[in-house]
Amino acid sequence: MIGVLGLQGDFLEHIQLLKEIDNVKPVIIKRSEDMSNVDALIIPGGESTTIGDLIFAKNLDKKIIEFAREGRPVLGTCAGAILLAKKVSDKIVGETGQKTLALMNITVVRNIFGRQRESFVTDVDTKIGRLKVAFIRAPGIIDAQPPAEIIGYIDHPATGRIGVLAVENNLVAATFHPEITGDKTLYQYIISLIKK
Numbered sequence: 001m002i003g004v005l006g007l008q009g010d011f012l013e014h015i016q017l018l019k020e021i022d023n024v025k026p027v028i029i030k031r032s033e034d035m036s037n038v039d040a041l042i043i044p045g046g047e048s049t050t051i052g053d054l055i056f057a058k059n060l061d062k063k064i065i066e067f068a069r070e071g072r073p074v075l076g077t078c079a080g081a082i083l084l085a086k087k088v089s090d091k092i093v094g095e096t097g098q099k100t101l102a103l104m105n106i107t108v109v110r111n112i113f114g115r116q117r118e119s120f121v122t123d124v125d126t127k128i129g130r131l132k133v134a135f136i137r138a139p140g141i142i143d144a145q146p147p148a149e150i151i152g153y154i155d156h157p158a159t160g161r162i163g164v165l166a167v168e169n170n171l172v173a174a175t176f177h178p179e180i181t182g183d184k185t186l187y188q189y190i191i192s193l194i195k196k
């Protein structure tokens, strides 16, 4: 069973896409109790400060951290990637002291491509294949320290070459939205990380 954190953001789009994949049962996670039978977790895009506040208010942080440390796959997309990162800043306002789950050894910069109107759809070349995905007020990954590794980059006029996909063992941070374009590559990858 694959859980999608359903506190805020586009969790329903992920659920919809997961339903199209054979042998996958998606479930919306709203409380710690919902995670009991989950093999992999997706933290969706949305507003990272709001999703983060709700995670901590509902004590879901401890549950997600324990889940990740047990080696089960966690995929964070866009706001979800921000919440997985140990270090976060904002291109526009600088350091914000934003609290995250701090599970991955990556540094993420919010709003790195500019404001909402700078959103775009593009192809991304990654170690797991070529993906067609949407960047919506997206962050970029500017650094990864082992065991984390950046495995996907794009070239953008605002940033030059910039990291957009990183992995650290069972954890995956994608600064884009695969659920908008319906590209299933990342879902297949996260499913392949589930220990049989």
Ligand code: GLN
Residues within 6 Å of the ligand: 044, 045, 046, 047, 048, 049, 077, 078, 079, 080, 082, 110, 111, 136, 137, 138, 139
């Ligand atoms: N910029 C948003 C944030 O910081 C993320 C946007 C998104 O998830 N599409 O939360």
